[in-house]
Amino acid sequence: MTTFTTTTTTTRPRLGAVTAESTFVSRSFIHSVRDVEALLMAVVLPTMLMLMFTWIFGNAIDPSGGYVDYVVPGIILLCAGFGASSTAVSVSRDMTTGIIDRFRTMPIRSGAVLTGHVVASLVRNLVATAVVIAVALLVGFRPVATPLEWVAVLGVVALYILAITYLFAAIGLAASSPEAANGYGFILLFLPYVSSAFVPVETMPDWLRPIAEHQPITPVIETIRALLMDAPLGDSAWWAVGWCVAIIAISVGWGAWLFRRKAGRR
Amino acid sequence: MTLAIQAVGLRKRFGRTDVLAGLDLAVPAGSVFALLGPNGAGKTTTINILTTLVRPDGGTAHVAGHDVVAQPGEVQRRIALTGQSAAVDEVLTATENLVMLGRLSGLGRRDAHVRAAELLGRFGLADAAGRRVGTYSGGMRRRLDLALSLIVPVPVLFLDEPTTGLDTRSRQELWSVIRSLADDGSTVFLTTQYLEEADRLADRIAVLDRGRIAAEGTSEELKARIGGDVVELRDADGGLVVELPTDGTVHGLRAAVDELDRSPAASADGASVFIRRPSLDDVFLAITARDAAVPLSPVEGSDPRELLETK
Numbered sequence: 001m002t003t004f005t006t007t008t009t010t011t012r013p014r015l016g017a018v019t020a021e022s023t024f025v026s027r028s029f030i031h032s033v034r035d036v037e038a039l040l041m042a043v044v045l046p047t048m049l050m051l052m053f054t055w056i057f058g059n060a061i062d063p064s065g066g067y068v069d070y071v072v073p074g075i076i077l078l079c080a081g082f083g084a085s086s087t088a089v090s091v092s093r094d095m096t097t098g099i100i101d102r103f104r105t106m107p108i109r110s111g112a113v114l115t116g117h118v119v120a121s122l123v124r125n126l127v128a129t130a131v132v133i134a135v136a137l138l139v140g141f142r143p144v145a146t147p148l149e150w151v152a153v154l155g156v157v158a159l160y161i162l163a164i165t166y167l168f169a170a171i172g173l174a175a176s177s178p179e180a181a182n183g184y185g186f187i188l189l190f191l192p193y194v195s196s197a198f199v200p201v202e203t204m205p206d207w208l209r210p211i212a213e214h215q216p217i218t219p220v221i222e223t224i225r226a227l228l229m230d231a232p233l234g235d236s237a238w239w240a241v242g243w244c245v246a247i248i249a250i251s252v253g254w255g256a257w258l259f260r261r262k263a264g265r266r
Numbered sequence: 267m268t269l270a271i272q273a274v275g276l277r278k279r280f281g282r283t284d285v286l287a288g289l290d291l292a293v294p295a296g297s298v299f300a301l302l303g304p305n306g307a308g309k310t311t312t313i314n315i316l317t318t319l320v321r322p323d324g325g326t327a328h329v330a331g332h333d334v335v336a337q338p339g340e341v342q343r344r345i346a347l348t349g350q351s352a353a354v355d356e357v358l359t360a361t362e363n364l365v366m367l368g369r370l371s372g373l374g375r376r377d378a379h380v381r382a383a384e385l386l387g388r389f390g391l392a393d394a395a396g397r398r399v400g401t402y403s404g405g406m407r408r409r410l411d412l413a414l415s416l417i418v419p420v421p422v423l424f425l426d427e428p429t430t431g432l433d434t435r436s437r438q439e440l441w442s443v444i445r446s447l448a449d450d451g452s453t454v455f456l457t458t459q460y461l462e463e464a465d466r467l468a469d470r471i472a473v474l475d476r477g478r479i480a481a482e483g484t485s486e487e488l489k490a491r492i493g494g495d496v497v498e499l500r501d502a503d504g505g506l507v508v509e510l511p512t513d514g515t516v517h518g519l520r521a522a523v524d525e526l527d528r529s530p531a532a533s534a535d536g537a538s539v540f541i542r543r544p545s546l547d548d549v550f551l552a553i554t555a556r557d558a559a560v561p562l563s564p565v566e567g568s569d570p571r572e573l574l575e576t577k
Contacts, residue, residue, distance in 0.1 A: 008451035009421040011343045013372035023369045031357050034398075098353035102414070105317045107342040108370055 012107055020108040024116025031090065032120050038086055042124060046079045046132040053198070054139050061199065065140070072136045072143075073224035074197025076129050076157060077217060081192065083125040084165040085185040090117050091172030092181035095262060111259065114169055121165040122158065129157055143228040153227050156240060160220050163244040164188070166251035173258040197221050216243035270295040270330060270422050270453035271316060277324035278311050278477075285311045287477035288325070293470070295421070298444065298454045300464035303474035304554055309457035310350065312474070313426045316455070317347045330421050346415035347424045352407040353414070356400035360391050360410050363399060367417045378417075385413040389443070405436030412443060423447060425456040429463060441467055461546040471546075473553050480553045488549045495541045496548055497522045499529065502536025511548060 033039065053075060058067035094100050094113060103110045133141070145153065168185055175181035194208065195201075195217040204212055212218060219239035226233040271293035278286040285308045293299040303309050314320040316329055318338040327334045330344035347353075355363050361382050368378030386395045389409040394402065399410060408428065415423055428444065429437040444467055448454050458464055464471045465485050472482040481488055494514025499507045508529055512518040519541075526532050526539065 009419045012418055012420065014343075015370070015372055019372075020370060023366055027355070027358070027366055030362065034357050098349040098351035099355060101317075101319060101349050102347060102353040102367075103370070104319055105342055105345060105347045106370055107339050 015108060020112040021115050024113050025119045026116075028090070028116040028120035029123075032124050035086075042079075042083055042128045043131055045082060046075065046128055047135050049075050049078060050132060050135040050139065054136075057198075068136060068139055068141045069143075069229055070225070071198060072132065072141055072228065073221045074192055074195075075136070076132050076224065077160060077197060077220060078189075078192045079128045079132055080125045080157065080161045081164055081189050083128050084121050084161060084168050085182070085189060087117050087121045087165050088168040088172035088175065088181040088185040089178045091169045092175045092178040095173060096177055111256070114255065114259075117169060118162070118165050121168075122161050125161045125165075126154075126158065129161075144230045145228050149227045149230075153224055156220060156223050156227070156237075159241065159244045163216075163247040163251070166248050166255065170251040170255040170258065173255050173262060191215060191217050192221075195221055216240075216247065219243060268295040269293060269328075270297075271299070271328070271455060273312075273316070273325065273327040275325035276312070276315060276322050276327060278308075278315065278320065279323050280311075284477055286315075286322070286325075289474075289477065290479060291327075291472065293453060293455060295453050296448060296451055297469040298448045298456070298467050300468035300471045301455070301457045301474055302459070302461065302464050302471055302550065303457070304459065307474045307554075308477045309474055310426055313347070313349075313424050313455070313457060317345055317424050318342060344420055345422045345424060346417075346420045348411050348415045348426065348428060350426045350430065352404075352411045354399050354407055354410050357398060359396050359398055360386060360402075360413075361395045363410060363414060364417060367414045371418045373418070381417060385416060389413045390439075405432050405439075408432060408436065408440060409443075412440065416447070419450060419452060421451075422453045422455065425454065427457055427459065429458070429460065437463075461550055465546045473550060475554045481549070485546060489544050489546060491549065494518060494544075496544050497526065498540040498542065499526045499532060500538055500540060501531065501534060507531045507537070509548075511544065511552060 050072075053071045054068045058071070059065070061067050062070065091114065094117075100110065100113070103113055167188070171184050171188075172178075172181045175184055192198075194212050195215055196212065197217065201209055201212045201218065219236040220243070222236035223233065223240040225231060226236065269292055271291055273289055273291040276286050276289040276291075277284070289308070289312060291301075291312075301309055301312060311320065315322045316327055316334060318334050318341055321335060329341045332340040332344070334341050355366070358366065361379075364382035364385060365375075365378045368381055369375070373381060383392075383395075386392045389412070391406060391409060391413070394406060399407065402410065412425070412428065415425075425444065429440050432440065441463070444454055444456070448469075456463075456467070468485070470482065470484055471488060473480045473488070481491065483491075494512040496509055496511050497519070498509045501507050508526060508531065510522040510525060512522045523539070531537060
């Protein structure tokens with residue numbers, strides 16, 4: 001084997017620790033900001049849902065007018081799920097166009113491109129959460145949480161957003177096209193309805209109740225609700241954190257496996 | 267001779283198909299090398315192995331002095347790939363695409379912007395630099411795609427069918443750019459299905475057929491292998507009816523003419539015979555032809571194949 005020498009060409013230098021990650025995060029931010037429709041939806045959807053559930057359904061469900069205090073955690077998770085679902089489409093688009101091959105032939109951790117999508121989703125959905133809370137306060141939401149409890153709420157919501165975003169990213173890797181990714185992701189968005197998000201689990205039919213009680217969204221909802229309204233927390237916080245960590249672990253493992261298998265095999 | 271790419275006995279199997287069945291390559295540094303082959307011959311698989319995207323099932327490959335399996339990171343520091351589907355970010359502008367790649371290639375923010383502006387000018391994209399790439403034409407995307415591969419002047423550049431789907435003008439523009447890359451000192455490894463492209467661009471050409479290199483050499487060497495002239499039978503409108511290669515001997519020419527004489531088309535009104543020098547197309551068809559009719563002089567390194575092309 002002869003050695004390779006050249007005078008006019010150069011080799012790529014080794015990158016700093018987070019250069020690739022920060023480059024991909026800013027790429028995903030630009031993507032988020034330029035998708036005007038999605039940005040508009042991220043503000044309009046929480047507002048509409050909040051108003052619909054308090055003014056239209058609220059009085060029928062709870063004539064005393066206290067329904068807004070009950071429903072806020074559910075709306076937060078519903079909107080976060082909706083906002084995170086676009087991650088599946090973004091990831092699938094990267095995988096099905098040639099751009100992932102370019103990244104994979106460069107000396108960078110190509111998983112960093114996924115980190116970019118995840119961080120952008122986290123920030124987008126925390127903004128959407130702020131919109132939900134702002135609108136809720138306007139229509140009569142009266143939380144009694146201490147500052148420390150607010151920090152805990154932020155932590156749980158952020159953990160949930162991360163969990164569902166990683167799951168959507170893995171779905172994006174598994175899907176054969178961005179359209180398919182969108183379709184699969186849609187199914188997940190119905191999960192909050194079969195939980196304690198909008199009505200107490202006790203009001204559901206007997207066969208549905210165990211499912212609603214033991215699916216991951218119910219403990220997350222119960223945790224946020226307990227923190228905001230000073231209700232008894234029970235063991236739901238442990239379940240909430242446990243579910244989110246488990247979903248992240250499974251999604252990251254599944255995603256890494258899919259990424260290795262699919263990249264370079266378009 | 268310094269080799270930029272060296273492959274020995276590369277094998278790759280997808281399912282039951284042997285995509286590569288013992289591929290050997292030796293590409294001198296600083297040259298333009300074209301891998302020519304029909305669809306499904308294994309061109310993209312070869313590129314994917316050489317660029318570390320896919321692991322070979324057997325054989326070894328060294329690119330820029332490093333083993334693609336054992337030292338993929340070292341190879342990646344020395345190569346750039348422009349794949350078949352334009353690997354550009356459609357949401358970003360051309361400048362943002364180039365700056366992103368510059369940052370990922372280790373350039374500082376300022377250097378990345380300077381280099382981006384330089385490349386945009388060189389590729390005739392300066393006016394469209396601030397536009398989202400989603401609004402670009404196919405030719406503009408291809409040019410940007412190539413510019414992205416040049417953000418740092420790496421020693422070895424891989425281009426997978428760089429001009430597929432482009433109009434004649436864009437294709438010729440791209441050719442002159444590719445030629446100038448080699449003049450700058452890079453080794454260019456490209457795949458193509460266009461013989462004219464290989465003929466115009468490449469210092470050396472390898473013909474890939476069924477997972478093996480069936481012939482390799484300069485354009486002139488390949489043409490010389492086919493032997494003698496080609497005899498054509500054309501109809502009254504000048505349309506090609508049959509063409510037959512000859513082995514360059516008087517006996518071979520007579521045999522070809524006799525063969526044409528037996529064709530019913532030869533007796534048609536206005537039918538005429540022409541003799542011409544072989545083109546790279548003839549070489550390609552001679553090596554890759556599947557339907558056999560008329561014997562052809564053997565091509566070194568492959569089975570004697572036969573050729574009868576009717577258009």
